[in-house]
Amino acid sequence: MSEDAIKAEGLTKVFNGSLVAVDHVNFSVKHGEIFGFLGPNGAGKTTTINMLITILKPTDGKASILGYDIAKQNHEVRYSIGLVPQEYTADEDLTGYENILLCADLYGISREVSKKRALELLELVELTEFKDKKVQTFSGGMRRRLELACGLINRPKVLFLDEPTLGLDVQTRAATWNYIKRLKKEFGMTLFMTTHYLEEADALCDRIAIIDHGKIIVVGTPTELKDSLGGDIITVGIQKDVDITGLVKKIEHVKEVKKENGTYMIKSENGEITAPLIIEALRKEGHVVTRLSLTKPTLNEVYLQYTGRSMRDAEESGESLAAKRFTRARFRH
């Protein structure tokens, strides 16, 4: 078996010969890893996923899943992967059970096996008591869980989750996180997920890639990414109006001191260790500390740091975006 569960080398997709949706992307996902794929709308997330799940052919470069080339061995790839799409794809007129059996049929799984597995999966996503209810009576959370069950019917080694908790309430989201963690822990599954919820990526993902304008900007563990921002922010206020910048700068771990509106913003690694040192140093010099706060950087800051603050067009697939730009270009001529 190959070393990486997913490996992309120079993976590129160009639509209509001019719009580069994914631009020579390189990354690898290890076996049993939860890999998060983050990025603004239209950054190339969906196009990348669509190439990996063999729906789109790459224009250039290559990628493999479990060592199978996505272009040349797409049949093997399809047998090894599962997909939990963003949309609710289950048929409303069918029951939950029937929907799972339909998914099983698409993999050519024999009825004998699929019936057993369907029941197991319904149990896993806690839908057993609703199995014979039509899907149109399901809530959003139940449908999401059904999609998850469908995506698992072929016992995939690699599962792709496209915004698995989009539009779910807090309880269902927490439950979904649990299922995802269990899949990794109990089945050693490799999970590739996209999400817009950064706290979700932080809580679940072993590693994260941030993609923008078709290029991967940074890859790392959530901690690495947060540390890359330069550490925690300690905010200190003192009674007297004297400049303590020089004093604070001498303290161990302190990287940067900025004075803003009478308070000091201090950047430091391991803020919880540095903060007491700062108080002690200030006391020794006879300063009275009036306020103190410690902010740990979240993935939000990381994300905004790398992708900027400007908003993007509403969620668009690379294709429709390409089509739009194409028409725009034509109008201009």
Add this chain to the structure above:
Amino acid sequence: MNDVSKSKLHGLWALTNRELKKWYKAPTVFILTLIQPVIWLGLLGNALNLGSLVSSSSITFPADLASQFTPQQLGILNDFFSNVGDQILQSTFGTTSYISFMAVGMIAFTALFTTMFSGMSVVWDRRLGFLNKALSTPVSRAVIIFSKVLSAALRSMFQAAIILIIALPLGFQFGDAFTPINILGVFAFLFLICLGLSSLFIAINIRSTRMETPMAVMNLLNLPLTFASSAFFPIERMPDWLQAVANVNPLSYTMNGMRQLLINSTIDYSQLALQYAYVGIFAAVLTTIGIVLSWRFLNK
């Protein structure tokens, strides 16, 4: 992977049945598709009852003319005109019952609509994400397309049977040449025409992400396909330019073929062979085009 079948056709029945279930498991849709042909037959069959134009009751003799004949002679004359009327109907429509002529047109018409909606369901599958989901599984691309075609054909055949059953109490008359085995021949015609039409409509729809464009295209196709055909009126009585269109319309061949099998008094087998050949070639060509186009689009 020992528990999976290696057949290239796996999933075909599952996907076809998925389409069919949307229809027979949704009572409203199911009942409406059954009511629709009744309304068409009831409305068009009576409003356009061309048969009544030439029946004896529409002919009355002027009083001064009638007085020159004895009642017995009048009776003979009435019979004569009624006979002439029937002969006109027979030579025009191939049957003395216009509703029978219409009912067969209705069967083909229903097939046209069924294939059209089946084509549009591709757009829904794309919008709802089902198409992508199916494409990520090992199910063959051709099977995804062909399941739509097959479900449309099966639905049309079922609806044809219903139309015939409903048309019977409304005055439908089987022709002298009819034997129950001919029903199979009718199904063969329907299967072939659905194969062609369905492939055509899927090819039109497969690239769309919205409903508007394909709807407009299909509405445009719908009218000439229906009226420039022998659905309501025989082609021979049409003006030349319309005949030219109707003569290449595969629906005309389907209807004429089905009429031979169901309502005509004699079957011209060389004509029937030609009709099968024409519809068969239409189906083969369009299915190939449809599957090739879809294949190329789905394997981007």
